[in-house]
Amino acid sequence: MQKLNFPTYSFRFKSNENKISIFDCIRKKFIVLQPEEWVRQHCIHYLISEKNYPESLINVEKELFINGLKKRYDIVIFNPDGSIHLIVECKAPSITINQSTFDQIAQYNLTLKASYLMVTNGLNHYYCQMDFSNERYNFLKDIPNYSK
Numbered sequence: 001m002q003k004l005n006f007p008t009y010s011f012r013f014k015s016n017e018n019k020i021s022i023f024d025c026i027r028k029k030f031i032v033l034q035p036e037e038w039v040r041q042h043c044i045h046y047l048i049s050e051k052n053y054p055e056s057l058i059n060v061e062k063e064l065f066i067n068g069l070k071k072r073y074d075i076v077i078f079n080p081d082g083s084i085h086l087i088v089e090c091k092a093p094s095i096t097i098n099q100s101t102f103d104q105i106a107q108y109n110l111t112l113k114a115s116y117l118m119v120t121n122g123l124n125h126y127y128c129q130m131d132f133s134n135e136r137y138n139f140l141k142d143i144p145n146y147s148k
Contacts, residue, residue: 001033002093004122006042007050026060035092039122040074043088052146053077057085064111073108084114086143091121102126106137116143 013022021030022041025048031037044060047053059076069143075088077128089105091097097119107128117128117137128137 001038002035002122004039004042004075004093005125006046006122009042009045009049010046013039024060026055026058034092036090039092039120040090041091042122043075043118045119047075047077047086047088051143056148057146058130071108073112076114082148084112086116086118087112087114088118088120091119093122095121097121097124097126102128102137116140118143 012030013033014021014023019131020033021028022033022037024031024041024044026044031041040060044058048055057078057080059078061072061074062076063070063072065071072137073087074090075086075087076084077088079085087105087108089101089108091101095101101119105119109117113130113132115130116131119126127140127143129140130137
């Protein structure tokens, strides 16, 4: 797999029927290794190892309904009170992050109401803080570290 713009992490892999799988420490199971999953797993480890978010507050690949349509988010980090702190949208490294990527995560956030957004393709990372009163988001250099 391609080298990404994240620190180097140690992953568990297994091979089955000519498919490589990577262990997801949040879902507690092996997931078939696709380019987007490679980015997602790096991002999970980044949030835990570098930003100190507890695994217990991280949720991965869950369905939600937006305007009656079934969607699936990549990573959500909850606050201890159950509100949503951060939504992360992961794309494969070959996918260019553009306005439609931000529109997708912004649409998810109409329902989820997270304070922060992150969009990454593993090579480029973009971070935003929501400004709900002005209905916009402000770009940041990084997302905040976890604090209780």
